[in-house]
Amino acid sequence: MHRKLLEAEPYPPSEDTFFLADHIKHEKGESALDIGSGSGYLSSILKESFSLVIGTDILFNVLKKRNYYTENIICCSGADVINHQFDLIVCNMPYLNTDDISDVRTDGGKSGLEIPMKIINSAKSCIKPGGKFIYVTSSLSDFKKLISYTKLAGFDVSILAKKKLFFEELILVQGIRLLS
Numbered sequence: 001m002h003r004k005l006l007e008a009e010p011y012p013p014s015e016d017t018f019f020l021a022d023h024i025k026h027e028k029g030e031s032a033l034d035i036g037s038g039s040g041y042l043s044s045i046l047k048e049s050f051s052l053v054i055g056t057d058i059l060f061n062v063l064k065k066r067n068y069y070t071e072n073i074i075c076c077s078g079a080d081v082i083n084h085q086f087d088l089i090v091c092n093m094p095y096l097n098t099d100d101i102s103d104v105r106t107d108g109g110k111s112g113l114e115i116p117m118k119i120i121n122s123a124k125s126c127i128k129p130g131g132k133f134i135y136v137t138s139s140l141s142d143f144k145k146l147i148s149y150t151k152l153a154g155f156d157v158s159i160l161a162k163k164k165l166f167f168e169e170l171i172l173v174q175g176i177r178l179l180s
């Protein structure tokens with residue numbers, strides 16, 4: 001991994017973080033997973049209404065430097081090392097449309113889809129049937145393709161909200177895991 005990333009600071013809570021936070025603060029259940037937890041901002045909100053909250057991030061250094069206290073954190077890609085089914089999984093996706101992944105915190109790869117698809121694949125078996133996966137994506141990525149991909153992965157998908165910013169539109173997607 002690039003040296004700069006080994007020293008990276010957590011992604012600071014931003015418009016996309018607050019957009020997701022506003023919608024998850026009313027969710028309740030036993031367990032929740034925050035994929036790409038970064039600063040820990042979303043995990044700390046989930047802690048208010050879930051007994052077990054786990055955060056994962058691919059960057060070890062970012063987890064070490066997290067600014068919000070979170071008890072259970074794991075350094076891995078998506079939910080790759082987790083063997084548990086959650087009521088809720090949330091993710092503020094790295095969604096930028098980029099030729100390569102030079103900043104893991106924000107770059108989604110081609111069409112902004114490579115990393116989000118990897119995360120969806122990794123997350124799908126870790127959600128209880130009937131449980132929710134709520135993620136943020138953007139008009140800067142091919143979000144329609146990502147929604148189709150989420151449906152194919154076994155979710156009943158809806159768009160919960162959209163928010164126009166100066167140069168993009170944020171899109172909040174909810175997938176309810178179908179009974180398999």
Ligand SMILES: C[S@@+](CC[C@H](N)C(=O)[O-])C[C@H]1O[C@@H](n2cnc3c(N)ncnc32)[C@H](O)[C@@H]1O
Nearest residue numbers: 011013017036037038057058077078092104105
């Ligand atoms: C846009 S930031 C969101 C950070 C924080 N959740 C928030 O909302 O402010 C995306 C985070 O995902 C992490 N990430 C990128 N690829 C990942 C992967 N494959 N698995 C887990 N985390 C990943 C990044 O290191 C970064 O912390």
